[in-house]
Amino acid sequence: MTTIKDIINSPLLLALVCGGLLYITAFSVVYLLKAKKRALEMGISNKEIGDIIKSSLIFSVVPSLSIVIGLVALATALGTVWAWWRLSVIGSLSFETQIASSLAPTLGFKTTAEMMNGATGEQFGVVMILMSVGMLAGFFVLLPFGKKLMTSVDKTKAGNGWSNVLSGCFMLVLLAVYVPVLLICDTYQALVMITGLIVALLLGVLAKKPGMAWLNNFIMAGSMIAGMVSALLWTSIF
Amino acid sequence: MSNNKTSTPVALDPFQAWAHRWGRVGTLIALVYMISLPFIVLNYFHCVPSLGAVFNVATFGILSIYVPVGISEALSYTPLMGASSYLGFITGNIMNLKLPCAVNALKITGKEANTAEGDVVTSIAVAASSIMTVAILTVAALLISFISPIFEKPAVQTMSSYLLPALFGSMTLGLFASSSAGSKVVVGGIKGVIPVLILVSLVCIAARVAGLGGIILGMVGFLILAMLPVGIITSRILWKKGIIKVVDKAELNK
Numbered sequence A: 001m002t003t004i005k006d007i008i009n010s011p012l013l014l015a016l017v018c019g020g021l022l023y024i025t026a027f028s029v030v031y032l033l034k035a036k037k038r039a040l041e042m043g044i045s046n047k048e049i050g051d052i053i054k055s056s057l058i059f060s061v062v063p064s065l066s067i068v069i070g071l072v073a074l075a076t077a078l079g080t081v082w083a084w085w086r087l088s089v090i091g092s093l094s095f096e097t098q099i100a101s102s103l104a105p106t107l108g109f110k111t112t113a114e115m116m117n118g119a120t121g122e123q124f125g126v127v128m129i130l131m132s133v134g135m136l137a138g139f140f141v142l143l144p145f146g147k148k149l150m151t152s153v154d155k156t157k158a159g160n161g162w163s164n165v166l167s168g169c170f171m172l173v174l175l176a177v178y179v180p181v182l183l184i185c186d187t188y189q190a191l192v193m194i195t196g197l198i199v200a201l202l203l204g205v206l207a208k209k210p211g212m213a214w215l216n217n218f219i220m221a222g223s224m225i226a227g228m229v230s231a232l233l234w235t236s237i238f
Numbered sequence B: 001m002s003n004n005k006t007s008t009p010v011a012l013d014p015f016q017a018w019a020h021r022w023g024r025v026g027t028l029i030a031l032v033y034m035i036s037l038p039f040i041v042l043n044y045f046h047c048v049p050s051l052g053a054v055f056n057v058a059t060f061g062i063l064s065i066y067v068p069v070g071i072s073e074a075l076s077y078t079p080l081m082g083a084s085s086y087l088g089f090i091t092g093n094i095m096n097l098k099l100p101c102a103v104n105a106l107k108i109t110g111k112e113a114n115t116a117e118g119d120v121v122t123s124i125a126v127a128a129s130s131i132m133t134v135a136i137l138t139v140a141a142l143l144i145s146f147i148s149p150i151f152e153k154p155a156v157q158t159m160s161s162y163l164l165p166a167l168f169g170s171m172t173l174g175l176f177a178s179s180s181a182g183s184k185v186v187v188g189g190i191k192g193v194i195p196v197l198i199l200v201s202l203v204c205i206a207a208r209v210a211g212l213g214g215i216i217l218g219m220v221g222f223l224i225l226a227m228l229p230v231g232i233i234t235s236r237i238l239w240k241k242g243i244i245k246v247v248d249k250a251e252l253n254k
Helices: A004-008 A011-041 A046-078 A080-088 A093-106 A112-118 A121-134 A137-152 A161-184 A187-207 A213-237 B014-044 B057-091 B094-109 B116-142 B144-151 B154-161 B163-180 B189-209 B213-240 B249-253
Strands: B184-187 B245-248
Touching: A004 A080, A004 A112, A004 A121, A011 A046, A011 A080, A011 B014, A011 B057, A011 B116, A046 A080, A046 A093, A046 A112, A046 A213, A046 B094, A046 B116, A046 B144, A046 B154, A046 B163, A080 A093, A080 B116, A093 A112, A121 B014, A121 B057, A137 B014, A137 B057, A161 A187, A161 B057, A161 B163, A161 B184, A161 B189, A161 B213, A161 B245, A187 A213, A187 B163, A213 B094, A213 B154, A213 B163, B014 B057, B014 B116, B057 B094, B057 B116, B057 B213, B094 B116, B094 B163, B116 B144, B144 B154, B154 B163, B189 B213
Parallel strands: none
Antiparallel strands: B184 B245
8 A cells, every 4th residue: 555655755756846846947037037138128227136136035045944944844744855845836834834733633643753654645645635725725816816906006007096005005904914913912023023123224224324235135134134033032031 | 196086007018918928827837737746646656535535624624724825815915016926926935035025126126016117126036036945945855864953953943933023023114115115105004004903903912811822823814814805995985085195206295
């Protein structure tokens, strides 16, 4: 009988995951080149484009390392190849890890270790299919209505009073939900967020000094790292 | 100024038109591949589970996490990320990676979201970030037996678990900056989300008092989904009443 280990260690799974990741990378490169070409036509300089790419790459390192932590955790429950795939496409670190923690009981095992030793291929198949189809819900909105959603908030429309308000509204609702959740529900989260905010403010002031404009590219990455490091301080003090 | 209710159809920029056509096609191909992948592997091993084994009471818990989050992300992030949405959704990790990257790019270039230039800038950022993440995860997957001990250290895990509040602290300024850039300014826009702030704060206080503060973060997807209509309807009413106004920046500076 096929076991979970046969599937997660299979060369076929590895080959398909590599093929998928190559496609995603190629898709990203095409997107990047197309956007870059249009940016140059719009008069955005090569230096500005270089700054965006450099800043995005640097900014992506720390959150990506957090995703690596998720990979380490998920690999114990799902095997390295499937965890690698899940966290590279569609997946969200927080929800994939939630799913991983609920897998064993869902399949009738007490622990992840017990599941890895005892699950059949069919049981793991249930997990693979659920994880693959679960996150598709968003695409049922994005693919048919994405263009409509985007153009409804396009600020270049003539006579566009409401679209300007609506455009800002999405961001403000996001803030109005996240900020109280982070500030009220957990003291450490509140302290970490405030630290990140203060460091971002300080770096912003510093970046306005003569010769310090380069700092603008690193304000978000720097303040985010400072916030995360401050978690060690806050959790040890309180 | 402000409450002009007439609107003309949007003439899409060539890049936006390309993204809506080929971004959608590319996304569809990726989706078909993602859904097919498990079936190809399971069919090879002759262990495709029955429909009843996949969708039942026990697995409903897993789907109940995924589905509302997916819908909530699409509704709330698509208008923010514009043409980069197709790529962003395929590569995932939007809230903790792609959206902050997009906001960062808008901030350092001084461009405005939901404009052709903003879409181009955010697409460059999201594409670069996606390539970087795939590269880092690939290296990590190859070296997992070597790096596991480092990433299992308590200090690293503690820092990692506070990524989201640190991100919000770092990008809050950027979010406000990007909403005020451009030739027009929304005056009093925040008034439209005051009911959202009050409602969510009340929910959070009640959860904290009941000792359930920890579970609220896992429900943010539901909260956003529930609060989006509240924020949009309130903003619409206040805009119609002239309490929220859209003015030219030059006019504001007079």
